[in-house]
Amino acid sequence: xxxxxxxxxxxSFIADLGVDRVFLVPGxxxxxxxxAVGSEPRIEYVTVHHEQAAVIAAEYYSxxxxxxxxxxxxxxxxxxxxxxxxxxxxxxxVPVLILAGQVKKQDYNVSGKLRQSGPQExxxxxxxxxxxxxxxxxxxxxxxxxxxxxxxxxAQSGRPGPVVLEVPLDVQSxxxxxxxxxxxxxxxxxxxxLLDGLSSFCEELVTEIxxxxxxxxxxxxxxxxxxxIEALRELIVSKMLPVSLTWPTTDFLSFDDELNAGRFGVVxxxxxxxxxxxxxxxLVLGSRLDNIQTAFKIERFGNRAKVVVVDIDPxxxxxxxxxxxxxxxxxxxxxxxxxxxxxDADVPETRKAWISEITELRRRFEEEVFRSEIKEKGxxxxxxxxxxxxxxxxxxxxxxxxxxxxxxxxxxxxxxNLKGQxxxxxxxLGAMGYGLxxxxxxxxxxxxxxxxxxxDGSLMMNLQELQSLKTLGCPITIFVQNNxxxxxxxxxxxxxxxxxxxxxxxxxxxxxxxxxxxxxxFGFEYLVISSLDDIEQKLALAHENAGLMICEVVLLRDxxxxxxxxxxxTEDNQMIxxxxxxxxxLLDLETFKSIMGQNxxxxxLRIRKLR
Numbered sequence: 001x002x003x004x005x006x007x008x009x010x011x012s013f014i015a016d017l018g019v020d021r022v023f024l025v026p027g028x029x030x031x032x033x034x035x036a037v038g039s040e041p042r043i044e045y046v047t048v049h050h051e052q053a054a055v056i057a058a059e060y061y062s063x064x065x066x067x068x069x070x071x072x073x074x075x076x077x078x079x080x081x082x083x084x085x086x087x088x089x090x091x092x093x094v095p096v097l098i099l100a101g102q103v104k105k106q107d108y109n110v111s112g113k114l115r116q117s118g119p120q121e122x123x124x125x126x127x128x129x130x131x132x133x134x135x136x137x138x139x140x141x142x143x144x145x146x147x148x149x150x151x152x153x154x155a156q157s158g159r160p161g162p163v164v165l166e167v168p169l170d171v172q173s174x175x176x177x178x179x180x181x182x183x184x185x186x187x188x189x190x191x192x193x194l195l196d197g198l199s200s201f202c203e204e205l206v207t208e209i210x211x212x213x214x215x216x217x218x219x220x221x222x223x224x225x226x227x228x229i230e231a232l233r234e235l236i237v238s239k240m241l242p243v244s245l246t247w248p249t250t251d252f253l254s255f256d257d258e259l260n261a262g263r264f265g266v267v268x269x270x271x272x273x274x275x276x277x278x279x280x281x282x283l284v285l286g287s288r289l290d291n292i293q294t295a296f297k298i299e300r301f302g303n304r305a306k307v308v309v310v311d312i313d314p315x316x317x318x319x320x321x322x323x324x325x326x327x328x329x330x331x332x333x334x335x336x337x338x339x340x341x342x343x344d345a346d347v348p349e350t351r352k353a354w355i356s357e358i359t360e361l362r363r364r365f366e367e368e369v370f371r372s373e374i375k376e377k378g379x380x381x382x383x384x385x386x387x388x389x390x391x392x393x394x395x396x397x398x399x400x401x402x403x404x405x406x407x408x409x410x411x412x413x414x415x416x417n418l419k420g421q422x423x424x425x426x427x428x429l430g431a432m433g434y435g436l437x438x439x440x441x442x443x444x445x446x447x448x449x450x451x452x453x454x455x456d457g458s459l460m461m462n463l464q465e466l467q468s469l470k471t472l473g474c475p476i477t478i479f480v481q482n483n484x485x486x487x488x489x490x491x492x493x494x495x496x497x498x499x500x501x502x503x504x505x506x507x508x509x510x511x512x513x514x515x516x517x518x519x520x521x522f523g524f525e526y527l528v529i530s531s532l533d534d535i536e537q538k539l540a541l542a543h544e545n546a547g548l549m550i551c552e553v554v555l556l557r558d559x560x561x562x563x564x565x566x567x568x569x570t571e572d573n574q575m576i577x578x579x580x581x582x583x584x585x586l587l588d589l590e591t592f593k594s595i596m597g598q599n600x601x602x603x604x605l606r607i608r609k610l611r
Contacts, residue, residue: 002179006141006171007036009178010099010148015042017152019068021061021444022046023054027074029120030101032172037072046444046472049464051078053437055085055162056426056462059094060400060441063424066227068155069096069441075103076120079166083127084431088403089162090131091428092248093225095155100124102166105139128164137166141174158330159313160225195333202334202341205283205308209241209342212281213350214305214357216261217241221248221427222286222311226331232285235339240347242358244276246287247412251423255390255416261358265293266565267409270368270583271361273565274595276302277581278357284309286331288316295565295580299323300601310334361595370562378530379556382407382481385529386414389479392539396420398450400442402435403427405455406488406561407481413563433461435478440465443474449546452478456512457486466522470548477542478524483555485510490558505557519550530554568607578607586611 010033014022023046026034037045048054051073058069069089073082079100089096102108103118112123125135133154138144144167151163209215223232229252236243242261245252253260262272273295276282282302287293289309294301299321301307307324310331311317317326371381395418402408403426417423424442426434435454443450459480469476485505493501501508519526527549529538542551563583567575578584579601582592589608593600 003175003177004179005032005036006144006174006176006178007032007167008039009145009176010167011036011040011043012179013145013148013152014068014070014097015040017068019070020044022070022072023048023057023061023441023444024072025049025051025054025074025078027078027101029075029078029103029169030072030099030167030172032169033072033099033101033167036172044444046440046468048437048440048468050462051081052084052433053440053462053465053468055082055096055098056088056434056437057441057444057468058096058098059085059089059092059426060424060438061445062094062096062441063224064398064422064442064445068152069094070099071096072099074101074120075118075124075166076122079122079124080127082124083131084429084433085437086128086162086164087131088426088429088431088434092221092426093160094162095160096162097151097155098162098164100164100166101172102137102168104170105168106170108137108139108168124164124166128162131162132164133158133161135164135166137168138171139168141171141176144171145178159222198329198333198337199341201327201329202337205338206342206345208281208306208308209239209283210345210348212306214278214280214354215241215351216275216279216282216302216305217243218246218264218282218284218287218289219243219249219252220246220285220287222331223252223335224249224286226286226312226335228331228335231335231339235335235342239342239345240351240355242275242355244272246293247425247427250412250415250417251421254419254421257419258355258359262362263412264580266291266295266580267413267561268563268583269362269413270365270563271358273580273583274361274365275358277304277579277596279305281305282307284311285335286311289320296577297580300579303601368563370560372556372559374556374558376556379554380530380532380535382410382483382555382559383414384532385481385535385553385555386410388532388535388539390414390416392536392543393418393421397422398442398446398448399423399453400435400439400450401425401453402432402455402458403438404430404432404434404488405458405481405486406491406559407455407483407555408453408458409488409561411453413561431461432458435459436462436465436469439476439478440468440472443469443472443476447474449475449477452476454478454480456480456482456484456515457510460512463518466518466524470523475546475548477545477549477551479542480515480550480552481555482512482515482552483559484557485512487555487558488561491560494558515550515552519552523548525549527551528554566607568610570610576603576607579603582607 107118
């Protein structure tokens with residue numbers, strides 16, 4: 001029987017899963033793991049320049065392929081650097097396996113009394129225990145195959161998420177006859193039995209959907225992570241069911257599809273939030289309905305509707321108001337069952353009137369203009385750029401964005417996506433620095449041209465990964481939004497701290513280097529957009545480029561984020577959130593009543609008096 005190292009067995013197992021890309025930073029503490037991945041012919045390793053980037057890239061590889069993402073990091077600083085990426089995958093429910101090196105067993109700080117025993121030792125397992133589905137230090141070579149299988153199964157079952165295995169050096173190098181599947185082949189999952197009553201529940205639900213005059217389906221990321229996008233899309237199209245989308249499901253339907261009721265939340269097109277509040281039946285699928293989505297007032301979400309929520313996580317259901325009907329099902333089971341139950345149902349005549357009302361609300365508000373009245377020579381409005389960028393695409397593009405900042409928020413509010421586009425971001429953590437490693441993971445997975453929409457401040461957080469993209473060599477155009485630093489935080493300092501700016505732009509000791517010089521130094525072609533006069537021609541060049549390009553977009557420095565659900569300061573210096581349907585800039589009261597009816601939230605009257 002052939003003998004090999006445990007490390008080679010690990011990557012043989014991973015390759016058997018269909019994983020063909022692994023993201024890594026080599027180090028002394030993971031050297032046998034690194035050698036093993038380099039020796040596995042079915043896997044192409046992608047080297048990055050920071051462990052945070054390795055985990056983020058693995059996350060986005062998983063998002064694009066539906067497979068397990070895998071990152072390899074070393075012990076000590078390599079492990080601690082990975083924590084942000086692990087947190088991001090945890091909050092957004094993405095299956096990622098992090099294989100971390102560790103000191104030899106005899107050097108390990110077993111008792112925990114010492115701060116450190118072995119060289120560069122750190123206890124990653126304790127650090128990430130609350131943001132992983134499984135985390136373990138593998139001291140036993142004999143048990144490692146089962147530990148690995150347990151971790152992989154848990155990462156991809158139930159509500160997906162990251163898992164961590166620390167592998168000491170002398171375990172990595174241990175000689176074994178194990179290759180691939182462990183001896184115990186039973187699947188280890190965190191699924192509970194979620195099929196009881198499913199068929200009858202779906203039949204009852206169909207009755208509710210068909211009899212509702214204003215039904216709405218909220219499509220959360222859980223639909224994507226359960227690989228049910230196509231099945232749900234077919235269902236809603238055949239039964240003419242309008243949908244409200246979250247930022248991670250922006251690409252579920254094209255922007256102009258008549259069934260697309262918009263992307264709702266604190267920052268949204270005005271009609272998207274109004275539709276939520278005018279519905280009489282809302283079915284929420286795989287969405288956490290967090291504060292940003294519900295304007296910090298979950299109890300008022302869909303306040304004229306019967307709200308039914310289907311989610312795999314009982315904790316997410318438990319937090320919801322009592323008036324919501326809550327059901328724990330895996331969407332991989334639920335959506336096919338609902339499709340069967342609704343297949344013979346007729347579309348009621350009232351559906352056309354509801355779709356027409358949504359269309360009219362969208363027509364009325366989608367052209368609202370929010371660009372700044374302040375003019376700065378050589379700078380353009382982010383709103384104008386998003387408009388022109390939307391028009392410049394043709395469909396079927398792969399688009400990755402950063403995860404935070406004013407420019408990203410404007411993108412997800414106003415970008416008009418087209419059919420066939422694939423769009424992705426990380427939402428839960430909202431960290432700067434995600435754009436470049438996210439694009440790297442997607443590029444490694446697809447080998448097609450990628451578009452990255454990123455902000456200047458966020459770009460700086462993982463700037464080194466420009467070189468990783470260069471090394472990978474896949475075509476990419478990066479649109480860098482330059483508003484001189486942290487525009488959203490400058491707005492906060494303006495509104496709450498009497499314009500005492502600290503660390504948010506050149507006037508307060510935060511500077512961004514020349515984007516052109518950065519592009520040149522990393523070997524990217526450079527293009528700049530700073531005027532509307534030639535923006536179509538510049539965007540055409542950006543699309544035609546088949547190599548590596550950075551397109552700097554020079555923006556007005558301090559535009560406001562609109563429309564949005566504002567936070568209002570009361571007479572006694574308290575902060576209250578406006579109703580989700582009553583966005584700033586506020587409509588005049590009579591107009592607002594004509595849309596929502598006379599029975600409006602008393603808070604809408606109050607905030608108008610405070611303005």
